[in-house]
Structure formats: structure tokens, C-alpha cells
Amino acid sequence: MxxxxxxxxxxxxxxxxxxxxxxxxxxxxxxxxxxxxxMWDGVxxxxxxxxxxxxxxxxxxxxSDKPSGRSSYRLDQLADDLRAVVEAxxxxxxxxxxxxxxxxxxxxxxxxxxxxxxxIASYTSISGPSLDHAGSWFRAQLTRPTPKRLKNALSQxxxxxxxxxxxxxxxxxxxxxxxxxxxxxxxMEPDAAAPExxxxxxxxxxxxxxxxxxxxRPAPKPADVPVQVLAPTGDAYVTTPLQTEVxxxxxxxxxxxxxxxxxxxxxxxxxVARAAAELIEYVETGAESRGLRRARVGAGRFxxxxxxxxxxxxxxxxxxxxxxxxxxxxxxITDIDPAAAAETLKLLEDHGVAEYTVDxxxxxxxxxxxxxxxENHGVPDIVVNxxxxxxxxxxxxxxxxxxERVIDVNLWGVIHGCRAFAPMLAxxxxxxxxxxxxxxxxxxxxxxxxxxxxxxxxxxTLSVCLRAExxxxxxxxxxxxxxIVKTNITNTTTFVGVSxxxxxxxxxxxxKLYARRGFGPEGVAKDILRAVEKDTAIAPSxxxxxxxxxxxxxxxxxxxxxxxxxLTP
Numbered sequence: 358m359x360x361x362x363x364x365x366x367x368x369x370x371x372x373x374x375x376x377x378x379x380x381x382x383x384x385x386x387x388x389x390x391x392x393x394x395x396m397w398d399g400v401x402x403x404x405x406x407x408x409x410x411x412x413x414x415x416x417x418x419x420x421s422d423k424p425s426g427r428s429s430y431r432l433d434q435l436a437d438d439l440r441a442v443v444e445a446x447x448x449x450x451x452x453x454x455x456x457x458x459x460x461x462x463x464x465x466x467x468x469x470x471x472x473x474x475x476x477i478a479s480y481t482s483i484s485g486p487s488l489d490h491a492g493s494w495f496r497a498q499l500t501r502p503t504p505k506r507l508k509n510a511l512s513q514x515x516x517x518x519x520x521x522x523x524x525x526x527x528x529x530x531x532x533x534x535x536x537x538x539x540x541x542x543x544x545m546e547p548d549a550a551a552p553e554x555x556x557x558x559x560x561x562x563x564x565x566x567x568x569x570x571x572x573x574r575p576a577p578k579p580a581d582v583p584v585q586v587l588a589p590t591g592d593a594y595v596t597t598p599l600q601t602e603v604x605x606x607x608x609x610x611x612x613x614x615x616x617x618x619x620x621x622x623x624x625x626x627x628x629v630a631r632a633a634a635e636l637i638e639y640v641e642t643g644a645e646s647r648g649l650r651r652a653r654v655g656a657g658r659f660x661x662x663x664x665x666x667x668x669x670x671x672x673x674x675x676x677x678x679x680x681x682x683x684x685x686x687x688x689x690i691t692d693i694d695p696a697a698a699a700e701t702l703k704l705l706e707d708h709g710v711a712e713y714t715v716d717x718x719x720x721x722x723x724x725x726x727x728x729x730x731x732e733n734h735g736v737p738d739i740v741v742n743x744x745x746x747x748x749x750x751x752x753x754x755x756x757x758x759x760x761e762r763v764i765d766v767n768l769w770g771v772i773h774g775c776r777a778f779a780p781m782l783a784x785x786x787x788x789x790x791x792x793x794x795x796x797x798x799x800x801x802x803x804x805x806x807x808x809x810x811x812x813x814x815x816x817x818t819l820s821v822c823l824r825a826e827x828x829x830x831x832x833x834x835x836x837x838x839x840x841i842v843k844t845n846i847t848n849t850t851t852f853v854g855v856s857x858x859x860x861x862x863x864x865x866x867x868x869k870l871y872a873r874r875g876f877g878p879e880g881v882a883k884d885i886l887r888a889v890e891k892d893t894a895i896a897p898s899x900x901x902x903x904x905x906x907x908x909x910x911x912x913x914x915x916x917x918x919x920x921x922x923x924l925t926p
Contacts, residue, residue, distance in 0.1 A: 363445040365416065365438045367429065372420035373413040373442055377405035382478070382641050383447045384633065385411045387439065389458020389485060391542070391557035393419030396457070396550070399626025404634060408453075411446050415460065417559035430562040432488070432571060435463035440472045451478035453640070455633045457622050458594075459563050461485025468584070469577040469606070479640045481585045481633045484595050484619050488571035490603050509598045516594055523564040533558040545593060548617070548624035583609045585636045585652070587629065589617045590788075590831055604654045611636070611652035616786040616831045628786045647687065647735055648787070658890055660685030663710070663737045665730060667717050667774060668744030670697025673794065673842065675704070676878035677741055677885050682708035684886065689730055689737070691715040691744070710734050717744040717770030727777035736785045739889060741792040742774035747850030752807040754853045760808055767812035768819075775823060779832065788831035790889045793820045797840040797902035800909040802920035808853075813838075817895070824894055833892035839881045840902035 358376040365371060374394065384404060386397040394412040401410045414421035416438060417430065428434075443452050454477060456464035465487035467473050468480050486494075498510035523529050532538040539552045584607045588600040601612045613632055615621055622629050635646040650661035664681045668674040670692030678688045678701055687710045692698035695714040702712040711734065715726045730737065748755075748763045771793050782789040796813040798806050820836035827834060881898045888896035897903040908916055 361445065363413070363442050365434070365441050367424070367434065369416050369422045369424050369429070369438070371413050371416065371422075371438060371442060373411065373446065375409065375411050375446060376401060377408050377410040379409060381408040382453055382637055383409045383411060383450075384453040384455060384637060385413075385439070385443060385446070387454065387456035387460030387464050388412070388415065388418070389456075389460045389462075390560040390563055391418075391539075391552040392458070392550075393553065393556055395419070396620075396622060400455070400622055400630045400633075403627050403630030407634070408637065411442065411452075413442050415463075417562065418556045419553075423555065423559045427562050427566045430566040432463055432466045432567050436467040436470055436472055439464065439467045440476075443473060443476055451476055453477075453479045453481075453633075453637045455481040455483075455629075456485060457483040458485045458619070459560070462488055462567075465490070465580075466577075468580050468582060474581070477582045479583045479585070479636050480580070481587060481636055482600075483587045483622060483629065484589060484592055484600065486595065486599050486603070487577065487606075488567060489574055489577045490606055491599060492571065492573060493575070494599055494602060509596065513596045513599050516592075516596055519594070520564055520568055523561050524568075529561055530558055533561070546618055546620055548620040550620075550623060577606070580607045580609075583611075583636060583640055585611045585613065585632065585649075587613050587615050587621070587632055589615050589619060589621045591616070591618045594619050610654045611649055612654060613648070613652045613787060614831070616788060616829075621786075625786055651738070657685050659739075659886070662686045662739060663689065663735055664739040664741065665689045665691075665737045665778070666741040666743055667691045667715070667770070668693075669701050669712075670694045671701075673839065673878040673881045674741070674743040675701045676882035677743065678709075679704060680879070680882040680886055681739070682706070686739075687734075689713070689734060691717070691726060693717070693744070717742075717773060718765035720769070720773045720776075723770075723773040724777045727781070731781055736781045737778060737789070739790045739792065740774060740778045740782075741794070741885065742771045743792075743794045744770050745794060748809045748853065749805050749850055750808075750853030751805065755808050756853070759853050763808045763812055767809070768815050771816050771819065775819070779823070779827060782832050783827070783830040786830070788833075790833045790835065790892065791820075791823070791827075792835045792837060792885055792889060795820065795836045795838045797838050797897060797899070797905050799836075799838055800916075801902075801905040802917055804920055821894060833889075835885075835888045835893055836895050837881070837885055837888060838895065838897045838902050838906065840876075840897070840899035840905070842876050842878055842881055842899060 358374055361373050363371045363373050388394050388396045394414045397412050404410050417423050454464050461482040462485045468477055498506040533554050542549050586600055588597045604610050617625050635649050639645045639649055647661055659681055664686045666674050666678045669678045669690035678690050682688050682705045688705055688708055689710045690698055690701050691713045693716050698712040702709040713726050715722050745767045793816050795816040798810040799813040799817040817836045820834050824834035876899050884896055884898040897906045
């Protein structure tokens with residue numbers, strides 16, 4: 358790592374550090390308030406392997422000079438500081454910018470201004486809107502009000518209480534000198550490092566010099582470079598709408614909601630670095646990652662998302678894979694039958710990414726499959742654990758082997774899928790959805806479906822519990838509960854306690870019954886896509902499944918009485 362001093366246009370010295378590859382793309386990291394450049398240590402460490410990384414202490418922070426006077430901290434001067442750093446570290450060519458909080462605010466000012474026009478290759482902004490954009494945004498919420506806009510404006514106003522407090526004379530300065538304000542920030546934000554008192558005290562002038570003078574100005578010129586906004590979902594200071602509703606000023610915009618707090622840069626540096634590196638690589642080479650394509654403003658609800666569907670060789674699994682593909686998703690499928698999986702992949706055409714032969718009851722095989730998907734195709738956005746088998750017959754005739762088989766596939770298959778993919782989704786920190794195929798049998802008792810219903814009830818309970826656990830990661834979990842659906846599951850259902858001849862007869866009669874019902878797997882697939890879009894916890898499919906769910910809550914005794922009826926085909 359090398360260090361140099363850069364002198365700004367007004368004589369202020371800025372402390373600059375350069376690290377990483379001399380032949381890599383130059384990326385300049387601009388920190389916010391009340392931080393200094395050390396905030397980027399984790400992100401920089403992730404980037405140095407492929408990039409030339411520049412960090413600097415903005416005026417008033419770290420080792421840089423701390424000028425007195427409010428005018429020294431105006432945005433025009435801050436943007437000029439950034440220009441001076443860029444020209445010093447890279448006299449020719451373009452640089453990539455990544456900025457956080459007040460670093461983002463001043464970098465927006467530079468990106469939309471003229472001082473660095475033609476010198477910026479890309480910009481990744483985190484938790485810091487342009488003040489000119491923010492002013493226009495607030496005016497739009499209040500002059501063209503709707504309930505949603507008023508709610509957004511009120512929410513941001515409540516999040517911005519500290520801005521008014523920082524305008525007060527003396528009090529904020531005293532609170533910084535005593536260390537009380539720094540301790541309060543750490544109590545509110547566990548991911549924040551202990552701020553330096555000097556950084557906090559001098560940085561107050563950022564708010565006093567710029568906030569109210571800039572918010573009343575018209576919006577600036579549009580940004581003419583690719584921009585990526587990383588919006589932490591738990592930001593206590595800048596709400597998601599204020600950060601992300603900027604498309605009218607940014608023609609080439611991507612928005613990624615990152616699970617984290619305001620200081621996600623410290624808590625999840627690998628996530629921030631990966632996102633920034635993807636935009637840099639796209640601008641440098643033209644190779645656009647799926648994550649960037651998915652984040653493009655204007656993309657469809659499932660366009661460019663990666664979807665994994667198990668048991669996709671036929672029936673609900675195949676219909677679900679085709680439905681997602683029709684919406685522009687890229688689909689990875691599995692089935693225990695390689696020929697059936699290959700046929701589905703062919704039907705998916707350009708949206709079929711890969712097919713695998715996987716026995717969902719084999720935990721090791723499922724985890725190997727998940728690792729292969731991650732390494733070769735990326736972390737999926739949606740996982741549909743669909744693979745399952747049917748089993749019918751009295752409890753007294755169901756052998757231990759029968760129980761083990763139906764539990765291994767219907768329950769353990771879902772558990773294996775969740776265990777293999779949920780950690781990946783959580784680590785990626787961009788949310789996602791897990792869909793587990795249960796059944797109306799989960800809440801509709803039947804004396805001939807004891808083993809099958811037990812596994813599906815377990816899947817339903819697993820899904821509801823897992824949904825609560827993964828909510829903090831913004832990962833939704835949906836239990837889909839179909840009723841009678843025309844699929845080939847009836848041709849392979851095991852009828853316990855009967856001869857081979859009787860089993861074939863019952864499979865044939867059940868298939869006729871399901872065919873007469875007339876509800877195909879396409880209807881379930883449609884319900885699955887709707888449930889994923891709305892993040893529904895329990896999604897019954899078919900009219901009888903919906904009616905049974907209502908009755909299970911309002912008149913469970915009626916369903917228990919009906920369960921005693923003889924429904925053997």
C-alpha cells in the first residue's frame with residue numbers, strides 16, 4: 358500500500374492510500390459521516406485482488422486537514438476534492454466510484470456535475486442520495502400526494518430527525534466532545550465502529566453547509582454513467598424509497614436491496630465488494646452478471662432470476678419450470694428420471710440453464726447439486742422443493758419401509774433442499790424465496806392417506822417455522838397446498854397392503870378420478886408464481902384445497918367426520 362498527499366483547490370491536504378493491482382481498474386472509495394477511510398478496510402481487502410483501490414479521508418476526517426468555516430464543506434468543494442484525488446491517482450482514463458452515506462451525497466454531486474465528466478466509468482451508491490434528487494423527491498411526495506407517497510415522506514422525515522438536531526449551535530459539538538453522541542450511534546447501530554470524536558465534530562459542518570441550501574434546488578442533470586444503488590433494507594437513516602426512486606435522473610440504473618443496516622459496508626464487506634465488482638466488470642468487459650441484469654430498473658417480476666425446481670421431469674414441477682421460464686427466469690431443474698429431466702430442459706428452450714439427475718431423498722446428493730449450481734450458475738433467487746411421491750392405504754398396513762420411503766422423499770427431500778440453499782441465500786444478502794410443495798392433505802384428514810398426510814403436514818409446519826426464522830434475511834418461505842391435480846403422481850402412488858394387481862387397478866382408477874377433476878398442473882404453477890410474487894405463507898391451490906383450508910380453521914370437526922368416509926377407489 359502506498360500513501361500520498363493530494364492538495365485540494367483551496368489548499369486543504371487530503372490523505373490518500375492506494376492498494377491492489379497496478380494493472381487493474383481503478384476504483385475510488387468515498388466514505389461518509391462520521392467515518393474516515395478505515396471504514397472501507399473490509400471492502401478494500403475484497404477488491405484488491407483484481408482492482409487498484411484508492412481510499413482517502415475526506416476533509417475534516419481522519420488524517421486529512423480539518424478546515425474551519427462552513428463554506429469549506431460545501432458540496433461544490435467536496436466534489437472538487439474528489440476531482441483532485443482522481444486526477445492525482447489516475448491522470449488519464451476513467452475510474453469507478455463507490456461511495457457511502459455523505460460520501461455518496463458528494464459523489465452524486467460529482468457524477469451529475471461537470472468537473473469529472475468523461476472521467477467516471479461507473480458509480481455504486483450506498484445509503485446516500487443526491488440532495489438535489491432528495492429535494493425533488495420530497496416535493497413530489499407532497500405536491501402529488503397519495504397515501505403511499507405521504508407514508509414514504511413521513512417515514513423519511515422521522516428517519517431524518519438528526520439532520521435538524523445537527524443544525525443546533527454548540528449542543529451537537531459538546532455531545533461529540535464528550536463522546537456521548539458516538540456511544541449513541543453505536544447503541545443504535547451495532548454494525549458501526551466507534552467514531553472518532555474529531556471526525557464527528559468537524560463533519561457536522563457537512564449538514565450545516567448543505568442540507569437546506571441544496572434541498573430547495575431543482576434536480577441536476579441526469580447521470581450519464583451506469584449507476585448501481587445498494588439500498589440496505591434496515592437503514593435507520595435513509596429509507597429505501599428515497600434511495601431507489603431515482604430512475605428519472607439515471608437512465609442506466611440498477612437497484613439492489615441488500616439485507617443489512619446503514620453500515621452494511623462494515624458488517625458485510627464481501628457483499629458490497631461483490632456487487633461493486635460486478636458493475637465494474639460489466640463496464641470494463643461487457644460481461645453482465647445475472648445479478649446486474651435482475652437489478653436493472655424495468656425488468657419483469659421474474660426476469661433474469663435464477664430458479665431451481667426439483668422433481669421437474671413432469672407434473673407440477675415441469676409446469677412450474679415452464680411458467681417461470683415464460684416470465685423470463687433462468688431455470689435449473691432436477692429429477693430422479695434423467696430422460697424426463699432432459700425433456701423438460703428441451704421444453705424450456707433458451708431459459709433452461711441446466712438439468713441434473715438428483716434423488717431428493719439423498720442429502721449428500723442434494724448438497725453436491727446445490728454447490729454445483731452455486732459454482733456454475735450462481736446463487737438461486739427462488740428454490741422450489743417439489744419432488745414427492747404418493748402413498749395411500751391404512752396405517753395398520755403401512756410397513757416401516759413404506760414409512761421410511763415416503764418420509765425420505767416428501768419430508769427429508771424438502772429438508773435437504775432447504776438446508777442446501779437457505780444458507781446461500783442468507784449469505785448473498787439479497788433476499789429470495791423458498792417454495793415447499795405440501796398438500797391440502799396437510800390440513801384435510803383422511804383415513805387412507807395417513808403416511809402421505811403426515812409428511813405433508815410436516816412440510817407445512819417446517820415451512821411456517823422456517824419462514825419466521827429466515828424473515829430477518831428477507832427470505833420468504835411459502836408452503837403450496839394443492840388439492841386434486843391431474844398429474845402422473847397417481848400412476849406411481851404406492852397403495853399399501855394390497856396385491857400388485859390390486860395396486861395397478863387402484864392407480865388406474867385414481868388416475869381416472871384426477872383426470873375427471875380437470876385441474877392441471879399449470880393451474881398450480883400459476884398459483885406458485887403468484888405466491889412468490891406476493892410472498893404468501895400458505896398458498897392453497899385448487900378450489901377444494903382453498904375451501905378445506907377455511908373449514909380446517911372454522912369447522913375442523915366437520916373435516917374430522919368426513920375423514921371417516923370410505924374413499925377407496
